[in-house]
Amino acid sequence: MEVFLQQLINGLTLGSIYGLIAIGYTMVFGIIGMVNFAHGDVFMLSSFIGLIIYVAITQLLGLSSPMFAFLLALAASMVLTSLWNWSIERVAYRPLRGSFRLAPLISAIGMSIFLSNFVQVVQGPRSKSINGILSGTFNFGADGGFGVSLPYSSIVIFFVTVILLAIFWYIVQRTPLGRAQRACEQDRKMASLLGIDVDATISITFVMGAALAAVAGCLYLLKYGSVNFADGFLPGVKAFTAAVLGGIGSLPGAVIGGLLIGLIEVFWSYYISTDYKDVAAFSILAVTLIFLPSGILGRPEVEKV
């Protein structure tokens, strides 16, 4: 029972990070129908930005409160990563809009390779780490046997994810910006004939996705304390899986998908085999897509004949 609870905590924590990245995938896919393969690397990049700024603030400026420094680094990382993603869209995707469907996809793969190699060259191939920012834990039933430990960081990660999901869901469902995003999702041409600036709306979508990736990147840092140039790939692919599993285009779906992938991965590792944990997540995706092609919360596409 303790082990189960412990794995549940670990799974939800990991899944929250996947979920935050998945929102970026799902929003971009929703609006321009493109899988932004560089999104995982944007997540990795944001983590590096957060780490560099955190180190700069604590070491160079000598700020003693790690939590405050972390929040500053998070804010800065959100802004800088948004700028990065805005530029990526401007340079690599927008000129290809209206071209054949695979062009932006290939461009995104190129951008993904560029980002991870760029970070490798600039930051070196080894993992960069920092001391625990938030290292405390709650311990339950630790007398003698296995206890359940609930790290503060896990609590923060889970609740930040839920709160951000609520905020973004509100933006998409209830504000003029979100309405414009949903309109562009359905018919970009018609949206622009109603006076909506489609290019600007798409740019804002990339910025929103990047801001969430930056939160995920910094929370990743909070949980693991280290980051490597190659860390964008696997979380990126799993977050994409999560977005598909939850129903691509749906924000709550992305987070639910993320949590499920996180839980599957953690439980599979513990009860079956650590070596095959990645296989498990993708197998379950394959099975889901066979029986539930539009994902858990996705709207099925009904074609009128």
Add this chain to the structure above:
Amino acid sequence: MLSVSNPLLVVEHLTMRFGGLIAVNDLSFSVGRGDITALIGPNGAGKTTVFNCVTGFYKPTEGRLALARSGIAAAQDVADLTQSGAQHKQMPSGDIYLLERMPDFRIAHKAKVARTFQNIRLFQGMTVLENLIIAQHNPLMVASGFSILGVLGIGGYKASEQQAVEKAKSWLERIGLIDRADDPAGELPYGAQRRLEIARAMCTDPVLLCLDEPAAGLNPKESLELNTLLRSIRADHSTSVLLIEHDMSVVMGISDHVVVLDYGTKIADGTPSEVRNDPKVIAAYLGVDDGDEMNPAHGGAK
């Protein structure tokens, strides 16, 4: 050519070429302010291409499309604007826009031109009400501080959203869809979707409403309702209408001015009764022997 005393839109020498194909050839006509102007012609005559040029979907190969939002644009001002290379010019009597230079969303937002398509392009997944609110995007975006203040609940966003909802509802009353406000737009019957599209276009507060075959696929009763709706738009709003239509009962029943195209060229331009009796128009629609077309007795009737 029918002389229009107070033109809203003046199209001059509009030419649209696609490679070697000339879809519209040196077309000039005016859309009168407050009028319903019909653009008719056989299939493939280039009517929709004209619409696409007016709404910014295509960039015309040649020609000028000058729209004066209010007041009469002096020829000198239009010439100055053309020289300056700018997209629009602010005038005390109302701004002038050169549509051929503007991207489509700016034509909709700034010059206030709205359009519908031959096929229905509602946002099927959104509710009927939302379709009308999205058309009021730009004023709402400003009122909500580009959604930032809106999220925080600061400022007059709530009030302006309330206004947008009121306006949408008043349109739903007019087109008889108020009971279905919260249904997905895709679930409405065909005729109702057509009316909703027109209402959505009207929610952008256009000065010019371009309707591409609004009566296509409507039954006679629905087509009559459409006539009533278009007449009431002309009567109650300062919106001018440019209409492509094959249904002659609609064209002849409601338009003030008819322009006839054939093979991308204008063959007639006048009031409905003038156009109806024009032998060139009859020839274009019904087809005549080559010999008849050459007959001077028919050719001189314009």
